[in-house]
Amino acid sequence: MTRSKIIIVGGGLGGLAAALALAQKKFDVTVLEQADRFREVGAGIQLGPNVFKMFNVLDLVNPIEELAVFPEALVMRDAITANEITRIPINTASFKKQFSFPYGVIYRPDLLNVLKRACEQFSNIKIIFNKRALTTRQTETSASVICEDQSSYDAEVIIGADGLWSEIRKNIVNDETPRISGHIAYRAVLPLDEVPDKARKNEVILWAGPKTHLVQYPLHRGEIMNLVAVFHSHRYEEGWDVYGESSELKERFSGQHAYVLDLLDKINSWKMWVLCDREPVKNWSNGRISLLGDAAHPMLQYLAQGGCMAIEDAVCLAYHLDRQGENIIGALQAYQKNRYLRTARVQLTARFYGDVYHATGPTAELRDLTLGGRTTEQAYAGMSWLYDGIDKVGRQKF
Numbered sequence: 001m002t003r004s005k006i007i008i009v010g011g012g013l014g015g016l017a018a019a020l021a022l023a024q025k026k027f028d029v030t031v032l033e034q035a036d037r038f039r040e041v042g043a044g045i046q047l048g049p050n051v052f053k054m055f056n057v058l059d060l061v062n063p064i065e066e067l068a069v070f071p072e073a074l075v076m077r078d079a080i081t082a083n084e085i086t087r088i089p090i091n092t093a094s095f096k097k098q099f100s101f102p103y104g105v106i107y108r109p110d111l112l113n114v115l116k117r118a119c120e121q122f123s124n125i126k127i128i129f130n131k132r133a134l135t136t137r138q139t140e141t142s143a144s145v146i147c148e149d150q151s152s153y154d155a156e157v158i159i160g161a162d163g164l165w166s167e168i169r170k171n172i173v174n175d176e177t178p179r180i181s182g183h184i185a186y187r188a189v190l191p192l193d194e195v196p197d198k199a200r201k202n203e204v205i206l207w208a209g210p211k212t213h214l215v216q217y218p219l220h221r222g223e224i225m226n227l228v229a230v231f232h233s234h235r236y237e238e239g240w241d242v243y244g245e246s247s248e249l250k251e252r253f254s255g256q257h258a259y260v261l262d263l264l265d266k267i268n269s270w271k272m273w274v275l276c277d278r279e280p281v282k283n284w285s286n287g288r289i290s291l292l293g294d295a296a297h298p299m300l301q302y303l304a305q306g307g308c309m310a311i312e313d314a315v316c317l318a319y320h321l322d323r324q325g326e327n328i329i330g331a332l333q334a335y336q337k338n339r340y341l342r343t344a345r346v347q348l349t350a351r352f353y354g355d356v357y358h359a360t361g362p363t364a365e366l367r368d369l370t371l372g373g374r375t376t377e378q379a380y381a382g383m384s385w386l387y388d389g390i391d392k393v394g395r396q397k398f
């Protein structure tokens with residue numbers, strides 16, 4: 001017996017995780033995706049122990065573990081002097097004892113494929129491509145999505161998992177376009193044989209420089225190196241698929257250590273992202289319609305958690321819709337109530353970390369002293385709200 005019909009707008013990481021979580025609870029799920037097929041950017045994504053807790057519920061730990069890399073440490077280095085500022089060992093016995101799950105990094109298309117393949121196992125998930133949702137309507141007993149091609153789909157619940165530029169959000173939250181942070185990210189991957197020897201480390205390394213940072217980590221069973229270079233800029237182009245200019249990057253990172261410059265030099269083609277977020281809100285559900293992931297709480301990537309939060313949302317949403325049966329509106333309210341403070345904290349802390357990474361002068365000195373002076377146990381204690389801040393169904397522990 002299948003249960004209520006649920007439409008998910010958006011087949012990204014959050015939308016597919018939600019489809020899976022809901023299908024496991026026997027809901028009848030349709031995903032409307034605007035693209036003609038699944039697409040993920042050819043870059044990396046970090047997966048904290050918190051999202052592995054969700055993979056456990058979704059029965060995805062094994063397929064993810066087959067494809068992920070498990071780094072030995074999270075490291076911050078000064079981009080000018082190359083001095084190590086802080087090093088946090090991860091995936092050690094004490095890390096796993098503290099957080100129960102590992103810390104992985106994975107190639108984003110691999111993660112999307114794992115989700116896609118898991119969804120294919122469920123006959124109660126239907127995915128329709130080339131469907132760009134524009135708006136929603138609802139009555140007391142049902143809701144519908146209206147698409148750009150004039151088609152419409154009826155359901156008992158609609159979930160907007162349509163990302164930062166969400167159309168579904170416009171029907172629920174009365175706010176403006178996303179906030180442009182003034183930070184730009186350039187992303188690229190480098191085959192391992194092109195990575196300088198000294199940079200071949202199984203670590204997530206963040207090179208903190210004045211108004212810049214560079215993140216490196218291995219991906220895809222260690223066959224490629226992921227690079228994300230971030231700098232301050234007022235250039236603005238909407239979207240996630242624009243080529244960046246190497247000359248701009250060289251100018252922004254000039255004067256940095258040869259290690260950083262050598263890595264940047266290896267890349268010919270970068271993809272550029274204008275980094276945006278929004279102020280936290282607590283009203284992302286209205287009647288039978290709700291939001292999830294970046295549509296609900298877009299955040300800067302400085303805690304590497306936007307995707308993790310979307311997957312936590314997915315598990316929590318399915319838990320409440322399952323538990324509250326016919327009371328759909330109550331379930332969506334309970335889902336939002338159990339998520340908004342945690343996601344707000346990540347949104348706000350991520351902004352703060354952007355300032356910490358890009359600090360200069362006394363702020364940078366204070367950063368180095370504070371982070372460098374921590375023991376591993378103190379570092380773990382500082383991370384526990386994030387990596388251990390949910391129960392097994394994604395509810396925040398506040």
Ligand SMILES: Cc1cc2nc3c(=O)[nH]c(=O)nc-3n(C[C@H](O)[C@H](O)[C@H](O)COP(=O)(O)OP(=O)(O)OC[C@H]3O[C@@H](n4cnc5c(N)ncnc54)[C@H](O)[C@@H]3O)c2cc1C
Nearest residue numbers: 010012013014034046133162163293294304305306307308
């Ligand atoms: C540089 C960078 C690094 C990051 N690193 C990390 C990291 O290490 N760890 C981490 O957890 N997160 C990271 N993130 C954040 C993460 O990428 C996002 O938070 C995550 O992709 C959000 O997933 P989502 O499913 O909510 O939205 P999206 O991934 O944006 O997916 C939305 C989907 O909806 C579709 N869609 C949009 N509009 C419509 C419409 N109107 N109708 C139908 N379909 C529609 C889109 O085509 C897309 O498939 C990073 C982000 C950036 C920019």
